[in-house]
Each structure stands twice: as C-alpha cells, then as structure tokens.
C-alpha cells in the first residue's frame with residue numbers, strides 16, 4: 001500500500017497543504033523547526049489515529065484554530081481508500097471511505113505504517129513502558145481484536161484499582177465486587193498476554209535473520225516477552241489463569257498497601273539478547289541501534305505477511321544517523337516495494353542511491369515546495 005495524497009488543514013504549523021507523493025522514496029528536507037517532523041507525524045496519525053509524540057490530541061491542532069484535519073488517499077491492492085481524521089478540542093472523528101466510524105478500532109489498521117525515529121533507540125534502553133507501548137501499537141495495527149481486548153483490560157484494571165484504592169491501608173478485603181473484578185481481570189489479562197506472546201514469536205522469526213544480516217553474520221538476536229507474573233509462553237490458557245489468580249492472591253496484602261494492581265500485562269516487559277547477553281544492559285550503542293533497526297525491518301515483513309500488503313515506512317531523522325552499510329541494508333530490504341518517507345536537514349548524510357530514487361520536498365515554515 002502507499003499514500004498517494006495528503007491534505008492537512010490547521011495541523012501543527014500547517015495552515016492548508018496538499019501533497020502528492022511518489023510510491024517509492026519521498027524526502028522532506030529543511031532546516032530545524034520548519035515542520036518536517038510535523039509532516040511525518042501527520043502520516044503516523046493518519047494511520048494510528050494518535051501521535052507518536054504526544055498523548056494530547058489538542059497539541060496537533062494549529063494554535064488558534066478550533067479544528068484540525070488530516071486527509072489521505074491510500075492506494076491499496078484493491079483500489080483507492082480515502083481516510084480522514086477531524087481533530088477538535090472535544091475529540092476526534094475518523095472516516096473510512098467518507099463514512100464516519102463508530103469506533104476508532106475500525107479505523108486503525110486501514111493504513112499500516114512502520115515509524116523509525118530517534119526515540120526508537122529507547123525501545124532497547126528506555127523504560128518498560130516504551131516497550132509495552134511499542135507492542136500495543138504494533139499488534140493493534142494488525143489486529144483490531146487485540147485493540148478491543150486491550151481496551152477492555154484497561155477498563156477492568158481501572159475498576160479493580162478503584163476498589164483497591166478505596167480499601168487502601170486495610171488488611172482484609174471482603175468486597176464481592178472485588179472478586180467479580182478480579183475474575184474479569186484475570187480473563188482480560190490472559191487474553192492480552194497470549195496475543196503478546198504470539199506477536200513476539202512472529203517478531204523473533206523475522207528479526208533474527210535481519211539482525212544476522214546487518215551484523216554481517218556475527219550476532220544472533222533473540223527477542224522475548226517477559227511477564228512479571230512468571231507466566232510462560234507454552235502454558236495453556238487455564239494454567240495461565242490459575243497462576244495469575246495465585247499471584248494476585250499472594251500479593252493482596254501489598255496491593256492493599258499500595259492501592260494498585262501489582263501483577264499483570266501492565267507490568268510486563270520485552271527482552272532483547274544478542275548472542276545470549278542482554279543488549280539493554282551490555283549492548284554497545286551500535287548494537288542497540290542495530291537491534292532497534294532489525295525490529296523495525298522485521299515489522300515490515302511481519303505486516304506484509306499478516307496484512308498481505310507492504311506497510312509505509314516513516315524514517316524521521318534517522319537515515320543520516322545510520323552508516324552507509326546500514327543505510328544500504330535498509331534500502332535493500334525495502335527494495336522499491338515499500339513506500340518510504342525520510343526527513344533530513346541535509347542531503348549530505350543520504351546515500352547516493354537514496355537521493356537518486358527520491359522525490360524531494362523542501363519544507364520551510366509550514367510550506368512545502370516540490371523539487372524535481
């Protein structure tokens with residue numbers, strides 16, 4: 001799939017623009033703070049209905065405007081698909097093929113993107129929250145069922161936490177509603193955990209050979225989902241539920257002290273090993289970078305397989321950070337069948353190959369000029 005056309009109205013520092021893209025490589029070039037990342041972000045929002053930079057949608061609307069709009073025409077295997085998001089201070093509306101969707105989960109996944117930005121280095125060395133967010137966003141775009149299960153889990157977690165807060169500091173909890181929520185919580189948590197395990201299996205399958213290639217055959221990458229509760233991937237659903245129930249029972253005293261649920265998917269993490277050592281703790285900057293790149297490239301393959309079409313690749317400020325070898329590895333992987341967007345302040349950091357194939361867009365203070 002590829003983005004044929006983008007229209008922005010009162011989005012970040014853009015008043016009103018319309019851009020037609022190449023189905024191959026598109027480069028947004030310009031000085032700092034001109035609006036390159038804003039453009040990239042708008043493509044991400046068009047896909048995921050939320051930004052990768054902020055949880056606050058209001059920041060996306062141009063200052064002094066009441067509404068912001070992102071519209072895109074997506075070319076898919078079976079034809080053109082118009083997508084539209086209207087952002088307002090009260091909330092957002094999402095349209096697929098001009099029809100407003102009652103749930104955002106029906107919208108997400110129509111356009112698949114893989115974003116690689118400087119903050120993705122934090123995927124390896126940052127907090128567990130960053131890695132859980134990566135998991136949820138990536139699984140969510142290939143599985144609307146996962147998004148639904150995740151939202152349900154978050155709702156039940158909130159309700160369970162609410163009761164714990166009400167009884168905080170007490171030693172015993174004899175609340176029938178608490179037992180009901182705990183049961184619902186276990187069901188919802190196990191659904192999320194199982195899907196995350198399945199996704200990590202797929203990610204492993206694709207990331208290992210990619211990493212092996214980028215490291216010139218020197219490094220074997222292993223990725224795994226680590227549950228704080230101790231649940232293992234090969235357990236049956238019942239075993240997982242029984243184990244979680246036991247762990248929740250054991251930690252009830254501590255949960256009452258703290259007033260929050262201490263065991264579950266919201267406490268889990270991802271682990272990355274290179275030749276069996278933990279990259280997060282022992283990996284060099286270069287290895288962490290290669291790991292993050294391998295994961296992103298693996299996502300492209302994974303989406304191709306699961307969705308049946310290549311996603312769009314968004315490279316925000318990272319291409320010039322990669323040496324020529326990694327750049328050409330990346331370009332070989334996408335091999336012309338993945339529409340790619342690149343932002344950069346100068347063509348100097350870009351390999352000759354990239355520039356040759358690219359459509360250049362010059363970005364200056366919220367205006368975009370196309371150079372042939």
Ligand SMILES: Nc1ncnc2c1ncn2[C@@H]1O[C@H](COP(=O)(O)OP(=O)(O)OP(=O)(O)O)[C@@H](O)[C@H]1O
Nearest residue numbers: 012013032033034035036037038059060061062063
């Ligand atoms: N809601 C908004 N309304 C108007 N302008 C905004 C809004 N949000 C951000 N901006 C402006 O957008 C500009 C930043 O654009 P952007 O983050 O895309 O920079 P960039 O071109 O990617 O630069 P860099 O290379 O430094 O990352 C800033 O001038 C900022 O003030």
